[in-house]
Amino acid sequence: MRAIAIERFGGPEELHLTELPQPKAGAGEVLIRVAYAGVNPADWKIREGWLQQFLQYRFPFVPGFDAAGMVAAIGEGVEGLRPGDRVVTASNQGKGEWGTYAEYVVSDVDRVVRLPVTVSLQAAASLPTAGITSWEALFDVGQLRAGQRVLVNGGAGGMGSWCIQLAKMAQAQVAASCGPANLEYVQGLGADLAIDYRSQDVVAVVQTWAPEGVDLIVDTVGQGTLLQGVELVKPGGTIAPIGTLIATEPQPDAARAAVRGVRIVPTMSNFERQGRQLRALVDALARGQIREPAIEVLPLARAAEAQRRVQAGHVRGKLLLDVAASAMR
Numbered sequence: 397m398r399a400i401a402i403e404r405f406g407g408p409e410e411l412h413l414t415e416l417p418q419p420k421a422g423a424g425e426v427l428i429r430v431a432y433a434g435v436n437p438a439d440w441k442i443r444e445g446w447l448q449q450f451l452q453y454r455f456p457f458v459p460g461f462d463a464a465g466m467v468a469a470i471g472e473g474v475e476g477l478r479p480g481d482r483v484v485t486a487s488n489q490g491k492g493e494w495g496t497y498a499e500y501v502v503s504d505v506d507r508v509v510r511l512p513v514t515v516s517l518q519a520a521a522s523l524p525t526a527g528i529t530s531w532e533a534l535f536d537v538g539q540l541r542a543g544q545r546v547l548v549n550g551g552a553g554g555m556g557s558w559c560i561q562l563a564k565m566a567q568a569q570v571a572a573s574c575g576p577a578n579l580e581y582v583q584g585l586g587a588d589l590a591i592d593y594r595s596q597d598v599v600a601v602v603q604t605w606a607p608e609g610v611d612l613i614v615d616t617v618g619q620g621t622l623l624q625g626v627e628l629v630k631p632g633g634t635i636a637p638i639g640t641l642i643a644t645e646p647q648p649d650a651a652r653a654a655v656r657g658v659r660i661v662p663t664m665s666n667f668e669r670q671g672r673q674l675r676a677l678v679d680a681l682a683r684g685q686i687r688e689p690a691i692e693v694l695p696l697a698r699a700a701e702a703q704r705r706v707q708a709g710h711v712r713g714k715l716l717l718d719v720a721a722s723a724m725r
């Protein structure tokens with residue numbers, strides 16, 4: 397099969413188009429023919445070797461957590477799916493196995509969700525990692541409820557695009573930060589307040605918007621961009637800093653948070669909950685409660701360019717790789 401792989405950890409130049417043997421679906425697994433693969437910041441971090449201590453990689457290694465496509469084969473014991481079904485998956489790359497930058501990928505059945513006809517393959521491919529982690533931060537960690545106020549730091553990216561929409565779906569009030577070119581985009585996603593972090597003081601603006609404090613901050617940017625966030629949250633509220641894997645980044649003041657009664661809950665995508673969250677996200681898309689973010693598609697062969705763009709930190713919405721979409725339209 398055609399795939400993008402690396403032979404060793406390193407820069408984007410390590411990503412190359414190659415031929416690899418097609419994987420097989422084992423018991424409880426599904427073989428998926430990939431139409432679109434989603435590109436995530438974790439992909440370049442993995443390429444550079446940041447997750448070596450957690451996962452056993454085998455080279456050549458195929459990156460990519462997210463895919464939408466068609467079931468090609470099912471393994472023993474798989475029920476409820478059959479070849480030809482359109483599906484989305486959070487792949488087994490989270491276990492160190494080959495990912496979705498390839499014509500075929502294998503996933504455990506509990507992280508494969510069949511798509512209703514109304515959900516496009518592009519919308520679905522933009523969903524897994526960013527949507528699942530947004531769901532985790534807002535609902536599993538943040539326990540967000542109707543009428544509450546949430547600040548999304550970084551509203552224009554993959555996570556931000558889903559966080560804003562999911563928080564609105566939950567009937568919360570949403571403020572989101574972004575650069576000046578993305579203010580309209582973020583408002584279009586439903587943000588009640590869009591804050592230009594380049595020309596405005598995010599902390600001061602949020603204090604005016606929510607004088608009694610916000611209930612939740614989902615910080616998708618980190619890197620010390622919102623250290624004063626502790627002062628913005630109500631006592632009893634939560635900050636969910638999304639794990640960036642940047643070891644040297646400054647952390648919010650835990651002692652000050654404890655004095656103020658604010659919880660800081662470092663948040664990652666949770667492997668056990670991914671299937672349940674992905675099903676809920678697909679349902680929300682199918683019901684029209686959320687819609688696809690801004691999407692740009694590059695051919696699979698341009699994976700290195702896609703990762704460079706994501707690594708630079710200013711992609712709007714999601715970048716996808718077209719692996720074999722034309723075969724599945």
Ligand SMILES: NC(=O)c1ccc[n+]([C@@H]2O[C@H](COP(=O)([O-])OP(=O)(O)OC[C@H]3O[C@@H](n4cnc5c(N)ncnc54)[C@H](OP(=O)(O)O)[C@@H]3O)[C@@H](O)[C@H]2O)c1
Pocket residue numbers: 436437438525526529549550551552553554555556573574575576577578593616617621638639640663664665666706709710711712713
């Ligand atoms: N550990 C996990 O399980 C997990 C899961 C998902 C994501 N993550 C991490 O979460 C982070 C976000 O992921 P993502 O997929 O949303 O990334 P992304 O799509 O690449 O985010 C890009 C966005 O960040 C915005 N941005 C950059 N600097 C900003 C700033 N100072 N203030 C506000 N917005 C800013 C940019 O908007 P502008 O162009 O307008 O600046 C851009 O739209 C990454 O570090 C990723 O690795 C971790």
